[in-house]
Amino acid sequence: MDAVLLFSGQGAQKVGMGKDLYDKYPTAKALIEQADKALGESLSSVMFEGPGEELTRTCNCQPALYVHGLACLAVLKELLPALNPVAAAGLSLGEFTAHAAAGTYSFEEGLRLVQKRGAFMEEACNATKGTMAAMIGGSDENVIKLAQECDVDVANFNCPGQTVVSGTEEGVDKAIAGAKGAGCKIAKKLNVAGAYHSRLMHSAMVKLAEELKNVSFGTPSMPVYCNYEARVVEGPDDIRSMLEHQVCGSVRWTASMQKLVDQGHRLFIELGPGKTLAGMMGRICKDATVISIEDVPSLEAAVAELGK
The missing domain is CATH 3.30.70.250 (Malonyl-CoA ACP transacylase, ACP-binding)
Structure with a gap:
């Protein structure tokens, strides 16, 4: 069963995210524990217990959304072996999650990258x-x-x-x-900490560019659409450039989704809290189906629907 994977961006986070998946599915628990260990701090306690102000901090919410999206995907793949992801895209931070889902880099390498991206963007917010x-x-x-x-x-x-x-x-x-x-x-x-995707993030872009030089990028297992130019990325240098320029550049979500729709894709799976991307798709393509997964009930409902 072919489906396009979509990953949430900053603003979707909410206290309690991932907790029921962690409690019920060993696969999700292992991934979340791996994240805590890799970061050397308990990201999971911020995800599960908050407080909201702490989770909303850019340096926490970006890795939290990354881990949550990939935990949802890991369990979905386990419960639905017939799932065949044919493309991936993510809104802003979600583009990094999409690359991890496509195996462009390892889970831990991507996690460290998004934590640094979040920290750099938080510094830029505080300075402007x-x-x-x-x-x-x-x-x-x-x-x-x-x-x-x-x-x-x-x-x-x-x-x-x-x-x-x-x-x-x-x-x-x-x-x-x-x-x-x-x-x-x-x-x-909007209730945000600063001016994301604008020239005021220039210092974060420069610092992220340095970090991206140290990441070894593999070939994605499926097409990954970039926000900055609304197209499929090709090769390590292109991926680095698109992830760098995305920090200050416009997120061209409409154009990215339209390209997927034009290629005939109609089944999309949104991985992350809320149904923001499903709502946007409703305005882009009326006959597309978006199944949103964020917790155990929505995951099990998705498996039942997709497994028919």
């Missing part, structure tokens, strides 16, 4: 006063023009009618004020 805002109901062209006028960047093209701008607080406030005039129905500030 930035924020982000969702622009709902407008066209991409109008939001791009508005962002240019307000000297901010477009961080995410999530789905038709949902775009995110990112930059200085002053610039984002100006964009919110001008949103109605640019044809947007709603403009709302």
